[in-house]
Amino acid sequence: MDIKQNVPLSKYSTMRLGGNAAYLLEVSNRNDLSAAVKWAKTNNLPTIMIGSGSNIVWKDEGFPGLVLVNKFMGYQPFAEDSENYYLTIGGGENWDNAVAQSVKAGATGIEGLSLIPGTAGATPVQNVGAYGQDISQTLVSLEAYDTTTDLFVTIPNSDCGFTYRSSKFKTTDRGRFFITGITLHLMIGNPMPPFYPALANYLSERKITTHTPQVIRDAVIEIRKAKLPDPQEVANNGSFFANPIIDQGTLSQILADFPDAVYWPMEGGKTKLSAAWLVEKAGFNKGAYDPETGMGTWRNHSLVLVNEHARKTADLLKFKQKIVDGVANLTGITLVQEPELLP
Numbered sequence: 001m002d003i004k005q006n007v008p009l010s011k012y013s014t015m016r017l018g019g020n021a022a023y024l025l026e027v028s029n030r031n032d033l034s035a036a037v038k039w040a041k042t043n044n045l046p047t048i049m050i051g052s053g054s055n056i057v058w059k060d061e062g063f064p065g066l067v068l069v070n071k072f073m074g075y076q077p078f079a080e081d082s083e084n085y086y087l088t089i090g091g092g093e094n095w096d097n098a099v100a101q102s103v104k105a106g107a108t109g110i111e112g113l114s115l116i117p118g119t120a121g122a123t124p125v126q127n128v129g130a131y132g133q134d135i136s137q138t139l140v141s142l143e144a145y146d147t148t149t150d151l152f153v154t155i156p157n158s159d160c161g162f163t164y165r166s167s168k169f170k171t172t173d174r175g176r177f178f179i180t181g182i183t184l185h186l187m188i189g190n191p192m193p194p195f196y197p198a199l200a201n202y203l204s205e206r207k208i209t210t211h212t213p214q215v216i217r218d219a220v221i222e223i224r225k226a227k228l229p230d231p232q233e234v235a236n237n238g239s240f241f242a243n244p245i246i247d248q249g250t251l252s253q254i255l256a257d258f259p260d261a262v263y264w265p266m267e268g269g270k271t272k273l274s275a276a277w278l279v280e281k282a283g284f285n286k287g288a289y290d291p292e293t294g295m296g297t298w299r300n301h302s303l304v305l306v307n308e309h310a311r312k313t314a315d316l317l318k319f320k321q322k323i324v325d326g327v328a329n330l331t332g333i334t335l336v337q338e339p340e341l342l343p
């Protein structure tokens with residue numbers, strides 16, 4: 001095992017900020033993973049598994065233990081019959097490559113999740129979702145190393161505790177399971193309308209009426225590219241705040257004060273309020289730049305905070321707080337950060 005010491009974590013976050021990891025290991029097989037976790041336990045070091053750092057903000061203090069970078073590879077499709085298509089993907093595989101391959105095979109179920117940065121193994125953690133799909137809709141089960149029992153386990157979908165952009169891996173069992181692989185159940189055939197509004201508009205504006213998985217993937221990629229920066233080129237973590245879920249009373253209050261509020265009704269009487277609208281309402285428009293911190297908002301999307309010249313995570317957090325305070329003072333709503341601040 002090639003455990004490295006004092007590794008800059010800025011290379012392991014697409015925001016490109018943060019201190020050092022005391023120890024870091026790129027891990028690609030079960031033996032090394034269990035040996036590394038046991039070594040860390042023996043040395044009283046905390047452990048964490050990460051993918052490609054697209055949803056992580058590292059603190060300036062760094063991580064005082066062992067960071068395990070998921071490099072478990074593999075892509076195994078299994079066509080049960082002419083309709084049912086199963087896919088087992090190594091946790092360290094690039095997610096979008098996996099989507100591309102499934103789409104090429106004519107399978108539907110994850111084409112709406114095209115171009116989401118990161119690894120396959122991270123998708124269950126925040127139940128990644130976009131354009132009306134999320135991973136909980138197709139995940140059969142996942143393989144993980146249970147750091148409590150030191151055993152490899154299979155966890156079925158029903159035990160993942162999936163909710164909107166969350167799961168037990170982000171809440172009650174945070175940090176316990178290191179996900180080494182996922183198995184999905186896709187269907188051969190075309191995705192069926194109704195599509196998510198932004199996608200439906202895109203298709204109808206272009207008079208696209210044949211909805212193959214490839215057509216939907218291409219559309220999603222084009223919509224995303226117009227809106228979101230490529231983390232390879234611009235340091236960012238995607239949407240920095242989650243859309244607040246509010247009750248009917250809060251919605252009525254917001255609408256009384258702001259008739260132009262942007263929101264989407266959800267099942268069960270709750271409402272998803274647009275965090276981007278809140279951010280802009282508080283005065284942080286698209287393409288805003290804050291000279292004090294070197295941070296800004298992306299030119300095409302106010303919810304995406306971009307690191308233009310920030311040197312420390314403290315700069316990012318100061319800029320974030322300006323937005324959170326601005327929104328809270330105006331509306332009483334506290335925005336919640338989506339990328340995880342670690343450790």
Ligand SMILES: Cc1cc2nc3c(=O)[nH]c(=O)nc-3n(C[C@H](O)[C@H](O)[C@H](O)COP(=O)(O)OP(=O)(O)OC[C@H]3O[C@@H](n4cnc5c(N)ncnc54)[C@H](O)[C@@H]3O)c2cc1C
Pocket residue numbers: 014048049050051052053054055056070091116117118119120121122123125126127128129130169177178179180228229230231236237238239340
């Ligand atoms: C430009 C941009 C657009 C984005 N768009 C979307 C979007 O549309 N929808 C969406 O849901 N997300 C989106 N994201 C967020 C991000 O892509 C996802 O959260 C992605 O799943 C993170 O993958 P990762 O491998 O980079 O995980 P990391 O950032 O490395 O890790 C994220 C969290 O998961 C944990 N984790 C990672 N891998 C494992 C594992 N194998 N086992 C256990 N825990 C693990 C980490 O400890 C950490 O807590 C976007 C991000 C960016 C930068």
